[in-house]
Amino acid sequence: MEFNLLSDIVEYCRREKKDMAQAMLEYEMRNKRLTREQVYTGLKRTLFVMEESVEQGLTQQVISPSGMLNNWAKTILQCKVDTLGPALKKATARAIAVGEVNACMGKIAAAPTAGSAGILPAVLVTMMEEHAIPRERILEALLVSSAVGLVFAKNSSFAGSEAGCMGETGSAAAMAAGAITYLLGGNEEQILESVGFALKASMGLVCDPVGGLVEEPCTTRNAVGVANAFVSAQMALAGIKSLIPADEVIAATKEVGDLMSPRLKESGQGGLANTKTGREIQKRVFKTAE
Amino acid sequence: MSEQPSIFDILGPIMIGPSSSHTAGASRIGYIARQLLHDEPKKAVITLYNSFAKTHKGHGTDKAIIGGILGFGPDDERIRDSHELAAQGGLEWEFKFVGDFVRFHSNTARVKLEGKHGGTVEVVGASLGGGRIRIQEIEGFTVDFNAQLPTLVIIAEDIPGSIQKISGAIAEKKGNIANMFVARNENFANMIIELDEHADKETVEKIAALPWVKFVRRVEPMLEGSSRYEK
Ligand code: SF4
Numbered sequence: 394m395e396f397n398l399l400s401d402i403v404e405y406c407r408r409e410k411k412d413m414a415q416a417m418l419e420y421e422m423r424n425k426r427l428t429r430e431q432v433y434t435g436l437k438r439t440l441f442v443m444e445e446s447v448e449q450g451l452t453q454q455v456i457s458p459s460g461m462l463n464n465w466a467k468t469i470l471q472c473k474v475d476t477l478g479p480a481l482k483k484a485t486a487r488a489i490a491v492g493e494v495n496a497c498m499g500k501i502a503a504a505p506t507a508g509s510a511g512i513l514p515a516v517l518v519t520m521m522e523e524h525a526i527p528r529e530r531i532l533e534a535l536l537v538s539s540a541v542g543l544v545f546a547k548n549s550s551f552a553g554s555e556a557g558c559m560g561e562t563g564s565a566a567a568m569a570a571g572a573i574t575y576l577l578g579g580n581e582e583q584i585l586e587s588v589g590f591a592l593k594a595s596m597g598l599v600c601d602p603v604g605g606l607v608e609e610p611c612t613t614r615n616a617v618g619v620a621n622a623f624v625s626a627q628m629a630l631a632g633i634k635s636l637i638p639a640d641e642v643i644a645a646t647k648e649v650g651d652l653m654s655p656r657l658k659e660s661g662q663g664g665l666a667n668t669k670t671g672r673e674i675q676k677r678v679f680k681t682a683e
Numbered sequence: 684m685s686e687q688p689s690i691f692d693i694l695g696p697i698m699i700g701p702s703s704s705h706t707a708g709a710s711r712i713g714y715i716a717r718q719l720l721h722d723e724p725k726k727a728v729i730t731l732y733n734s735f736a737k738t739h740k741g742h743g744t745d746k747a748i749i750g751g752i753l754g755f756g757p758d759d760e761r762i763r764d765s766h767e768l769a770a771q772g773g774l775e776w777e778f779k780f781v782g783d784f785v786r787f788h789s790n791t792a793r794v795k796l797e798g799k800h801g802g803t804v805e806v807v808g809a810s811l812g813g814g815r816i817r818i819q820e821i822e823g824f825t826v827d828f829n830a831q832l833p834t835l836v837i838i839a840e841d842i843p844g845s846i847q848k849i850s851g852a853i854a855e856k857k858g859n860i861a862n863m864f865v866a867r868n869e870n871f872a873n874m875i876i877e878l879d880e881h882a883d884k885e886t887v888e889k890i891a892a893l894p895w896v897k898f899v900r901r902v903e904p905m906l907e908g909s910s911r912y913e914k
Contacts, residue, residue, distance in 0.1 A: 395687055417690060424687045435691050442697050459741055495700030498743050498763040504694040507703050535694060542693035552812055606741045607701040
């Protein structure tokens with residue numbers, strides 16, 4: 394069973410009268426010769442690791458070895474001001490929490506990469522809490538986001554060194570947007586619209602980590618990726634259409650990634666990594682660490 | 684149809700941070716070296732090349748490799764404390780760094796191990812991103828496999844019929860060979876045999892008992908990605 398485009402998956406759903414989660418369940422069962430239970434065991438483990446990583450970042454002491462990250466998730470949670478109600482604040486803290494746990498050598502699910510590992514957990518935990526969605530449905534949402542990731546991986550790239558940060562936090566936001574849209578009753582077309590919106594907002598995002606470490610700007614970009622996912626899903630659920638279809642947006646991320654200078658793709662030589670302060674941090678971190 | 688990615692390659696790997704190439708891949712290289720040693724390691728000399736050499740501390744690459752040598756998988760939280768645990772367990776280790784070595788991939792490590800029972804092994808592996816690795820050298824032989832499948836690594840005198848004998852021993856137990864690579868130097872042949880299923884102990888012993896076989900090791904894929912749950 395082979396899906397190369399999101400439109401292939403939608404087509405399959407229509408023909409087989411399945412939803413996107415069922416389509417991906419069948420994809421995995423057939424290709425990997427697994428039972429439904431085996432696939433669900435893997436999904437449960439993934440969700441469990443995601444929840445744990447959020448929890449750890451919100452409760453444990455997390456200061457990254459470089460000193461760049463310092464218990465920010467907890468700081469956000471304690472903030473007295475809400476820009477848009479407590480839900481957005483908590484979602485922000487959750488994304489940062491996972492980034493901090495990752496930087497401190499904690500356990501994460503790299504969905505789709507370690508650098509972008511905060512977005513899906515923050516979105517899924519927030520959906521469970523705000524909409525009282527049962528875990529079983531959240532596992533289905535993971536299947537939906539895997540559909541988005543699969544097609545993105547085939548036609549673009551998750552590697553910051555190839556597609557910049559649109560390949561990491563951009564694709565993660567798109568996967569999360571699809572999950573939200575699915576969970577709130579969006580149909581296949583609407584899921585694709587949300588993916589299109591999220592990726593268009595990330596188009597051309599460079600990969601410029603300070604000192605080559607997955608900390609600055611990665612961690613805060615995850616939090617913004619969460620907001621991107623919720624806003625993109627909101628537009629799609631309202632019935633607004635991404636004028637450029639999602640598959641074409643994915644193709645454009647590939648083109649843009651190819652056109653981007655290598656200096657802006659994980660080299661640590663461009664963008665924020667190459668700022669005066671970025672250079673100073675790099676010197677300090679690697680001197681004290683050697 | 685080519686092999687399709689698993690949804691768990693997209694939603695994972697589940698790993699210890701911060702970087703799939705500098706941490707997860709690094710631990711797998713250490714782990715494979717341990718399997719090839721097939722003994723409790725007592726001494727390790729690790730050379731990090733290129734990007735690994737330059738950024739290992741910030742990414743915990745050194746902890747990840749020692750963790751792998753101790754037998755921890757890429758998702759084992761003990762990796763964070765691997766240096767303390769190794770010291771307690773009596774492992775001695777040393778890191779060397781080579782900043783620019785163009786012949787190797789940017790994230791490459793050479794791991795030399797010595798076991799408590801006197802065996803040694805030397806392995807070079809590269810970390811390719813996403814936790815994937817490629818083993819490039821074993822005991823001086825150029826090899827090329829990714830340890831995604833159960834793999835047998837065999838070094839034997841290069842005599843006529845040796846390959847047939849070995850594949851015969853595998854077929855006898857209904858083992859199915861997925862891929863096989865042979866590399867030769869003056870007197871020896873190195874065989875990398877990827878199997879569909881784990882080779883059982885008996886098969887391995889049978890091959891090891893062949894008088895012209897010098898070295899047989901099983902390398903089991905790590906439990907992650909598509910194989911992270913019981914099949
Ligand atoms: S800036 Fe680069 S390393 Fe950081 S999350 Fe984005 S792609 Fe990953």
